[in-house]
Amino acid sequence: MNTTFVKALSLEKSPSNVDLDINDFVKSASKVIMPVGPITKFAAHNPWADMEQQSFEEVARRLKIISDIDIYPSHSVLESAFKRGEINQEFIEIRLQQWLDMKSLDLPGGAAIQYCRAALFQDKQTFEYSPKTELRRIAKELLRLKYEIPKKHTVQTYSKRIDKESSDKITQILNGQMIKWCKLFLDESQAAWSMPNREKGFYSSWRSLVHYDPAVSSSIRKRLNDLPREADQALMEALLGLEISFLEIQDYLEAHLLALPGWAGMMLWRSQQYDKDMNLLTEYLAVRICMEYALVKPYLPLPQKKTEDNIELLESLIVSWANWGNLPIKTWLQLSQKEIKARLTLAYDFDQIVRNRILLEAWEHTYEAQLMNIISSKSRNAEENVKPTLAQFAFCIDVRSEPFRRKLEEAGPFETFGTAGFFGLPIETCQLGSRHSHPSLPILFKPQFRVNEFSSEPNFKSYQQRQQTVSLLSNTFKKMKYNMSSSLILPEITGAWLSLQTIARSFFPRGTGILFRKTKEAWLRKPSTQLSLNRIQTSETELPIGFTEEEKVHYTRQALNMMGLIEDFAPLVVICGHGSHSTNNLYASALDCGACGGASSGFNARVLATLCNLPEVRKALNEDGICIPKETVFAAAEHITTMDELQWIYVPELSNKAKEAFDCIQAVLPEVSNQATTERIVKLPSSIISSKNPKAEAQRLGEDWSEVRPEWGLARNAAFIIGNRELTRNYNLDGRTFLHSYNWHKDEDGTILGNIISGPTTVAQWINLQYYASTVVPHYYGSGNKTTQTATAGIGVMQGNASDLLSGLPWQSVMQSDQEGYHDPLRLLVVIEAPKEHVERLFDQNQTFLQKVRNGWIRLASIDPEGNWKSWH
Structure with missing residues (x-):
């Protein structure tokens, strides 16, 4: 490291004589972005997770300054919601009055509230037009009266500053270079030739190759000669060359990270996954800012930053009062200085961010009031089903x-519970015949055990050979496809078969998909399997396989406690995982579990059901007070969300009563599935519906490889309800709520509630804010139109061949059409059924959750034992 440089920068630029570690600045700056994993492991993420120590509005203002993006819904979206009746005028007035009370402006005759009401909906008044010269004269006169314009902090990279003053498009060139090098470095064997020297790191590899890049002019390549060998040293020297002061370093790094948050996020993700890449984000910034320095060096020194044009700002404030305050321009000089200051201050402070914040909060308040009217009703409690419960189902909290x-409960004497879809099992799973395992739990956690699927049947080896044949054909095709020479002859080899498949899948997608799948299953003939639940010793570097006897009991007890099923067991208990099915869909994993990186949770359901059936586990649970009757049998199934089907994946030998329950379930499932599909399918845009048969149409959407919207996924999610099923049973919540079972009577110390808040609620908030961000800033936090996306480097998608790596949801996941939205961008409302004291205890135990509530990242309400609703935000 260049110690002379460090000392110089410390002495000349920093407020105190401290050593500068550029990696510390990079780490702090990285909080403005989020790690972006490969799309094949798509997991919901909150784009602003590391900024929640600031309020939502503060982050909105900061991102507006740095990247010119608005993270509040646009005025058109809010206005449309108001016209649909989704924003109550009363709640707008309440929020507006609260804001005005904080300002204490001294204006006559209700002028402030009249101005704000008009500004909220941009209800412009007609006013007599004044010549530009007259408007300028009045603005100058107001400046002479010494009205001080607040100064806004601005953060701009040198490349952006030059773009504003010239037509050279430095930022576009810089971004293009970074996209190209990031694709090459991060490529997962899609490129015909791999980037040389990748094993040495991003900066070293780029440094050795950039001198040969024909896309870079010789003069720029010359400026990149003699770069330091170490990335951190190169980054510091580039910052020094750009004359970035000590106090501006973090802001400057943040601005560069937010220029391409997708590619920067992937670098951050890699740095967290692999020890050898721990400084990869520093390398990324070193490449970017060294390249920027080479591009902008001819323009240096840049002229001093211009201060905000006070006259133009005053003109806009004066015009806003003419538009929304019915105050003619020529009357300003007749006002007292006190009133002038009050009016200008109001117009300045009541900007678009404040207006959109008020409307969004009123929208959220309106939804909360509607939900309160549903679940605060006491009348339904008298409608208890007097029939004994035949079966109980534990579903994922997924909306x-x-x-x-709801349809299942209507169909018979069934009871349902909601819990996290991985059922509290911190496992890595390996299916029969597979050489690869994958984590099957939320990305919040790391797997602690591995569970293998195996078979002891004689025909297992032949099944394994058939499966290896399928894998070999698939892998060979991919290798030939991505190899430069073999890709030229691949069409000649596979043309006839692929042409036939194209025709079949294009004109008969449903029948072709079903035929191919059944043919493959019939040929593979998968034998019956078992799970490696008993502990097997492994090496210290590998996860242990299976569980000890104590661990079996612990995780079973924990799962039953979390779902609130510790007594009154039905003859049949079904643990239901969930997954989806779609064809040719880059976002297929986004339709599986939103928390678990695209893993479906059927395997976890089978593991838990098997553990619950073990005699030794039941005996230990009985000693703990959880008495499972001998006649009760646990089974496992998977809820296929694209087709609204419940598919059995584990049905052990049943007792007589369990068999009766199973037969009853089998009898009603087709109708339950049909009703659920009928309710869901009408919410899809009518333009994509081609059949009047809901079931057949759902199957087609899942099999059609041209379908951009096989299902809505978790769109329109808005609330997370933690409480007994009686709160919501028999009420249509329109597929907008996460439902987690909880009984505060059985949680004396608040442990269960704390676990729900720190785990499932956090994941639900990530899902909620990902849908929110992809709706309000689709060009930045979303991923654009599916039909124009390009799969790149085997890790993600771009728009075209040179865009940021797109980390969010596609347009089709949140919009009905180009003009009409589907997802309502509301921040998650958490509703807890518990006494007030329990919620206050939760705040004491979980300061992070309290911070989220106070800073507006999540909204909270509770229902006490008397049914009283309390809002905590």
């Missing part, structure tokens, strides 16, 4: 489970 649970 898509709510309609299916």
Whole structure:
């Protein structure tokens, strides 16, 4: 490291004589972005997770300054919601009055509230037009009266500053270079030739190759000669060359990270996954800012930053009062200085961010009031089902489970529970015949055990050979496809078969998909399997296989406690995982579990059901007070969300009563599935519906490889309800709520509630804010139109061949059409059924959750034992 440089920068630029570690600045700056994993492991993420120590509005203002993006819904979206009746005028007035009370402006005759009401909906008044010269004269006169314009902090990279003053498009060139080098470095064997020297790191590899890049002019390549060998040293020297002061370093790094948050996020993700890449984000910034320095060096020194044009700002404030305050321009000089200051201050402070914040909060308040009217009702409690419960179902809290649970409960004497879809099992799974395992739990956690699927049947080896044949054909095709020479002859080899498949899948997608799948299953003939639940010793570097006897009991007890099923067991208990099915869909994993990186949770359901059936586990649970009757049998199934089907994956030998329950379930499932599909399918845009048969149409959407919207996923999610099923049973929540079972009577110390808040609620908030961000800033936090996306480097998608790596949801996941939205961008409302004291205890135990509530990242309400609703935000 260049110690002379460090000392110089410390002495000349920093407020105190401290050593500068550029990696510390990079780490702090990285909080403005989020790690972006490969799309094959798509997991919901909150784009602003590391900024929640600031309020939502503060982050909105900061991102507006740095990247010119608005993270509040646009005025058109809010206005449309108001016209649909989704924003109550009363709640707008309440929020507006609260804001005005904080300002204490001294204006006559209700002028402030009249101005704000008009500005909220941009209800412009007609005013007599004044010549530009007259408007300028009045603005100058107001400046002479010494009205001080607040100064806004601005953060701009040198490349952006030059773009504003010239037509050279430095930022576009810089971004293009970074996209190209990031694709090459991060490529997962899609490129015909791999980037040389990748093993040495991003900066070293780029440094050795950039001198040969024909896309870079010789003069720029010359400026990149003699770069330091170490990335951190190169980054510091580039910052020094750009004359970035000590106090501006973090802001400057943040601005560069937010220029391409997708590619920067992938670098951050890699740095967290692999020890050898721990400084990869520093290398990324070193490449970017060294390249920027080479591009902008001819323009240096840049002229001093211009201060905000006070006269133009005053003109806009004066015009806003003419538009929304019915104050003619020529009357300003007749006002007292006190009133002038009050009016200008109001117009300045009541900007678009404040207006959109008020409307969004009123929208959220309106939804909360509607939900309160549903679940605060006491009348339904008298409608208890007097028939004994035949079967109980534990579903994932996923919002898509709510309609299916409702239809299932209507169909018979069934009871449903909601819990996290991985069922509290910190496992890595390996299916039969596979050489690869994958984590099957939320990305919040790391797997602690591995569970293998195996078979002891004689025909297992032949099944394994057939499966290896399928894998070999698939892998060979991919290798030939991505190899430069073999890709030229691949069409000649596979042309006839692929042409036939193209025709079949294009004109008969449903029948072709079903035929191919059944043919493959019939040929593979998978034998019956078992799970490696008993502990097997492994090496210290590998996860242990299976569980000890104590661990079996612990995780079973924990799962039953979390779902609230510790007594009154039905003869049959079904643990329901969930997954989806779609064809040719880059976002297929986004339709599986939103928390678990695209893993479906059927395997976890089978593991838990098997553990619950073990005699030794039941004996230990009985000693703990959880008495499972001998006649009760646990089974496992998977809820396929694209087709609203419940598919059995584990049905052991049943007792007589369990067999009766199973037969009853089998009898009603087709109708339950049909009703759930009918309710769901009408919400899809009518333009994509081609059949009047809901079931057949759902199957087609899942099999059609041209379909951009096989299902809505978790769109329109808005609330997370933690409480007994009686709160919501028999009420249509429109597939907008995460439902987690909880009984505060059985949680004396608040441990269960704390676990729900720190785990499932956090994941639900990530899902909620990912849908929110992809709706309000689709060009930045979303991923654009599916039909124009390009799969790149085997890790993600771009728009075209040179865009940021797109980390969010596609347009089709949140919009009905180009003009009409589907997802309502509301921040998650958490509703807890518990006494006030329990919520206050939760705040004491979980300061992070309290911070989220106070800073507006999540909204909270509670229902006490008397049914009283309390809002905590």
